[in-house]
Amino acid sequence: MNKNLLSIAIILLAVAIIFVNVWDKPASEGMGDADSVDITKDESIPGVDLGEVQEGNQAPDFTLTTLDGAELKLSDYRGKKVILNFWATWCPPCKAEMPHMQSFYEENHEEVEVIAVNLTNMDKGEEAINTFVKDYELTFAIPLDEAGDIGMQYQAFTIPTSYAIDEDGIIQKKIIGPMDEAMMKSIVDGME
CATH class of the missing domain: 3.40.30.10 (Glutaredoxin)
Structure with a gap:
């Protein structure tokens, strides 16, 4: 009986994983222009504007x-x-x-x-x-x-x-x- 419960639990877990991977749309899908993200400013790097240092721009002084x-x-x-x-x-x-x-x-x-x-x-x-x-x-x-x-x-x-x-x-x-x-x-x- 315990083996049957363990087998059923494993099958249910596998089905749940498949369901999540197949049916869960990635967050980036369906993003419209209003929802687009500006990647030139990375909030994880305080004070760093990744768009500042690009060809054609003034080199930031230091x-x-x-x-x-x-x-x-x-x-x-x-x-x-x-x-x-x-x-x-x-x-x-x-x-x-x-x-x-x-x-x-x-x-x-x-x-x-x-x-x-x-x-x-x-x-x-x-x-x-x-x-x-x-x-x-x-x-x-x-x-x-x-x-x-x-x-x-x-x-x-x-x-x-x-x-x-x-x-x-x-x-x-x-x-x-x-x-x-x-x-x-x-x-x-x-x-x-």
């Missing part, structure tokens, strides 16, 4: 302290093209990209500034960052995003993430993943 203790403000670079990069020392694609970025910077620093924002809140500490910079002989600006706010604002959810910003401070291109020197040159040349 001020961060660099690895050498200087204050860096993005808007101070108006009048010059900028490659704004987000990275961390433990990231293999970032490691692959850095020699290309350094070489590109050495050849083009008169016209293009490279700003490589370290996502310090996700990294292994300043000592690891200093070692990385020394090992890769990096000479461009390395601001530290210690709170992670700038990386979040610039949607650096996958790293490296880079932005090509023109002389007027307008975002021309977002690049997710590593770049090589030829790609950086092509992107910067495309901003003219």
Whole structure:
């Protein structure tokens, strides 16, 4: 008798699961324009407007302290093209990209500034960052995003993430993943 009750309970549970999956319409079905959701503002990330940092928009200004203790403000670079990069020392694609970025910077620093924002809140500490910079002989600006706010604002959810910003401070291109020197040159040349 107990086996029969257990069998009936399992069958009823299976039927209930099938009923819920087959007959329950997804919440997104049948949504009209009046019910549509604005996904450019994510309420789970307080103060972050995901629609703000897009190609064609003004790059949001920020001020961060660099690895050498200087204050860096993005808007101070108006009048010059900028490659704004987000990275961390433990990231293999970032490691692959850095020699290309350094070489590109050495050849083009008169016209293009490279700003490589370290996502310090996700990294292994300043000592690891200093070692990385020394090992890769990096000479461009390395601001530290210690709170992670700038990386979040610039949607650096996958790293490296880079932005090509023109002389007027307008975002021309977002690049997710590593770049090589030829790609950086092509992107910067495309901003003219």
